[in-house]
Amino acid sequence: MTFDLTRRGLLGAAAAGAAFGLPATMARAETPADQLVIGFSMNNLLSLDPANATGLDVAEIIANLYDPLVVLDATDPHKVLPGLAERWALTPDGKAWRFTLRKGAKFQSGQPVTAEDIAWSLHRVLKLNLALATVWKSYGYTKDNVEQLIRADDAQTLTLTFAEPGDPQLILYTLATSVSAVALDRKAVLTREKDGDLGAGWLVNNAAGSGAFRLDAWRAKEVLMASRFDDHWRGPAKLRRVIWRHLAESQSLRLMLERGDLDVATGMAPPDIEALKAKPGIALQAVQRGTIYYVAANAKEGPFADKRVRLALRQLIDHEGINKTVMPHYGVLHQRPVQRGLPAVLPNPGYRLDVAAAKKLLAEAGLASGFKTTIRAVAEPPFTHIATALQATLAQAGIEAQIITGTGNLIYGAMRERKFDLVVGRGGGGAEPHPYSSLRSLAYNPDNSDAARLTNFQGWRTGFQSKPLNELIDAALIERNEGKQLKMYQDAQRLYEQEAGAIVPISQMVETVLLRADVKGYQSHPSATTRLHGVSKQRAA
Structure with a gap:
């Protein structure tokens, strides 16, 4: 990894140095204005593969590296909003959802996002039959029927036919919240396939999405770094980089947030939250x-x-x-x-x-x-x-x-x-x-x-x-x-x-999140899919 030698570049390098475990004295006590540094425990972060990425901790990361068809409103989780699909409707017989994809969405490889990619991504979940297949199996999908039931009608149209009678709204909610429902870059993944694993080995530590941020590096129980994807369909994110740091000790989270080495911290113990929440320059969000x-x-x-x-x-x-x-x-x-x-x-x-x-x-x-x-x-x-x-x-x-x-x-x-x-x-x-x-x-x-x-x-x-x-x-x-x-x-x-x-x-x-008061636009999501595209920092000149 290389860094430019401008002041901005040096600040970025300092933050990255801290993220990779270098002594705190080597980094400024204030994070760079164009980067977000998040502290949380990575103990349960085991895989980045959307077919097998279990637990709440990985959901936020996947939500920023990948895109789903639809999303839930962070302030009203019953409200379904457009994602890669700009519109959707039940078919006249009520037996399927039909999605029309937005034009111009690209994967981080530069390839266009197509209905074929999204259908393949869902097929892959059932064919691999790893942890995230369970929810789809509960709806009646199997590795044997999924290709017939979930199909691309053309590059911009996806039809998801129900495998058995159920509540269509529930399937829409699952598409909006499950890590398994994101779009993978089919061509990029298949070039890394080994022994018919559909890229599963490679995707444990890598990503192939269309999200607002692209994965730069992940070192287990240490740091995950992602940089802005400038060609994202929503437009470039406001921040240039996001760094997630592994910090399992609450007192470390508290100290680093207080002195400005972190912008956001989750998983902090109640005594440390109580000590920080009334301090100037610290804000708190509590989301059920x-x-x-x-x-x-x-x-x-x-x-x-x-x-x-x-x-x-x-x-x-x-x-x-x-x-x-x-x-x-x-x-x-x-x-x-x-x-x-x-x-x-x-x-x-x-x-x-x-x-x-x-x-x-x-x-x-x-x-x-x-x-x-x-x-x-x-x-x-x-x-x-x-x-x-x-x-x-x-x-x-x-x-x-x-x-x-x-x-x-x-x-x-x-x-x-x-x-x-x-x-x-x-x-x-x-x-x-x-x-x-x-x-x-x-x-x-x-x-x-x-x-x-x-x-x-x-x-x-x-x-x-x-x-x-x-x-x-x-x-x-x-x-x-x-x-x-x-x-x-x-x-x-x-x-x-x-x-x-x-x-x-x-x-x-x-979920109690503590953040520096200069962080703007951060909204913790009830489904753990907190998206950082619109987050920025408001620093005094």
């Missing part, structure tokens, strides 16, 4: 996300396979205490598998710490003396703090729990393999403002066999399956009477509670 913090139990085998033990678990979580002491700036109390803010969500059922009631249930299950178990949690707050609180309350009922911490890949990897006891996690549909999204992710499990490998269904991960619940969720999806559909989604929540679903929601996620 659809994602839910939870405690998940293995209902496939072990003590939590017994419904009575799962009921006891609900009463051995100090819901109120955790939300008061651990979750400020991370989340707010929520105990339903449907995200807050939707008309279908029911009031909280009122789960609370009740050790005596839990002991009674454990005795009925033949576990009056308790048992030994493990709690897995990602090695960062608030997960570790929730795990510690849970360990203490489980002990009050005689359950001896060992806490196992690690990266997201280690913790959620064990969950995906169904080799765990308890997990403190974060999940749910979240990005799509629709009750089916959360229920599908947290409660739905159409095939509980090990061979099914429905790893992005957290119901499958936990081994919890309820046929009546599956049928109710399926029926609600295709119900066209809004009143009846609303009641069905509410009935699904009641049934999940009665059957002691293996995931116990404890808090609805809140």
